[in-house]
Every structure is written in structure tokens, then in C-alpha cells.
Amino acid sequence: MKIIMLGAPGAGKGTQAEMISEKYGLPHVSTGDIFRANIKNGTELGKEAKKYMDAGQLVPDELTVKILLDRVAQDDCKNGYVLDGFPRTIPQAEVLDKALTELGDKVDYAINVDVPDENIINRMSGRRACVTCGATYHVVYAPTKVEGICDKCGSELILRDDDKPETVKNRLEVYHKQTQPLIEYYDKKGVLKEVDGTVDMNEVFNSIVSILA
Ligand code: ADP
Ligand code: ADP
Ligand code: ZN
DSSP states (O other), X not given: OEEEEEOSTTSSHHXXXXXXXXXXXXXXXXXXXXXXXXXHTTOHHHHHHHHXXXXXXXXXXXXXXXXXXXXXXXXXXXXXXXXXXXXXXXXXXXXXXXXXXXXXXXXXXEEEEEOOHHHHHHHHHTXXXXXTTOOEEETTTBOOSSTTBOTTTOOBOBOOGXXXXXXXXXXXXXXXXXXXXXXXXXXXXXXEEEEEOSSOHHHHHHHHHHHXX
């Protein structure tokens, strides 16, 4: 099963992708996590990506597409995956489709987690991220057992540089311009599913499970 998570920054794509990953045994592939791991390790890719991420802009398609195609070519992705944060532009979606078509394959579901802009700033300022394992928390809606420490791996959590309100505003603009058109793109392909992302995260997950079941 190949699943794409669509939605604004902060809509809950990562949270839901992680739950899907656990329930269905599919790898959770997040281009944002891959970039952050590269930044943490000081790689050239990380240095390049950081310039765009800090400004709330998208990393150029050439860079992004290559790391994504390399990732999904790995062995653990053979039976499917959940993509979180990719594609974010029509050209990225076209490259993915072409690569899948060449393998006689396709995207099964594009799940749009729908959350209006008004809710987003609030979600982002409370988000806490683990750069070691990719887990995501929220100080109010998804708190950790010990403040500031990842429940899953024990690492220290960070407030992402790009989750500051000024940057979030840019990211929302970029989302509406460059990423939102993907909703129509996948609708035309007949694989689009919509879920209300404003409700409790377990309720969102229940809606997704009933789609995948
Ligand atoms: P969020 O969880 O808020 O949706 P991500 O972790 O997916 O954010 O992405 C963080 C940043 O990484 C983006 O703002 C962008 O700069 C970069 N990025 C991640 N995925 C992509 C992509 N598919 N194309 C271009 N840039 C990306
Ligand atoms: P995305 O990957 O789309 O950027 P995340 O999954 O990182 O979004 O979620 C953004 C923030 O909102 C995180 O702090 C997360 O814990 C929180 N969150 C996710 N889903 C919900 C929800 N349904 N209700 C309230 N908060 C949520
Ligand atoms: Zn962790």
C-alpha cells in the first residue's frame, strides 16, 4: 500500500503517518525528517536545505526528488510506505508517478488532512520535535511523559526554528500556492480521500482507518 499524506504544515500529517506506520507496518517516509537529520549531521545536503527551510520556502525539486527516490528504492519500502511531506509540488508528484509507472505501480491513497489556517499557528507554537527519531509532540495536545524528553527514544526535544509564527505565515503562503493544487491533482487520479483534521488525533486516525480498511 502506497499512501501520501496531504495537508498544510501542522495539519497533523506526521502524527497520522506515524500511527498508520505502526498499525499497518509501513515505513514512515518524511522528507522533512530526512532534511533535519542531514542538518543535524552537518552534511552538504543539510547545509543547502537549511537555507530554504529557515526561510519557510520549499527546498528545490531537484534536491528533494532525488533523496525521496533513493529512500523509496530501499528494501523496507518494497511493500509500500506512507509519504509525509512529499510531494509538495506538481512536478514532484509527476516525478513520483513516473517512477511508480515504470515499476508497474501507483499511489493507492492520497489522504488530505484538512485544517484551516486559523488553527495552524497554535499547533505549531506548541509542537515539539525529536530530531533523533522523528517523533512529534505537542505541549498541550500530545505531551510527553517527561517534559522536553522524547517518550520513544529519550532524546531531548526541540522547538523547530521554522515553527516560529513569522516563518509559519510564509509556509502557509507557500502551501496554498505550491502544494494545495495537489488536492485536485490526486482527485483527478481518483485516489483522493478527505478527512477532518480539526478533531482529536485519535478521531482523525479512526477516519483514516475506515478509509484504508
Ligand atoms: P511540516 O511538518 O510542517 O509539514 P516538514 O517537516 O514536512 O514540515 O518540512 C519542513 C521543511 O522542509 C519545509 O518547510 C520545506 O522547507 C522542507 N521540505 C520538506 N519536504 C519537502 C518537499 N517535498 N519539497 C520541498 N521542500 C520540502
Ligand atoms: P504536520 O506533519 O502536518 O506538520 P504534525 O503531525 O507535526 O503536523 O502536527 C503538528 C502539531 O499539532 C504537533 O505538535 C502535533 O502533536 C499536533 N497535532 C497533530 N494532530 C493534532 C490534532 N488532531 N489535534 C491537536 N493537535 C494535533
Ligand atoms: Zn525520539
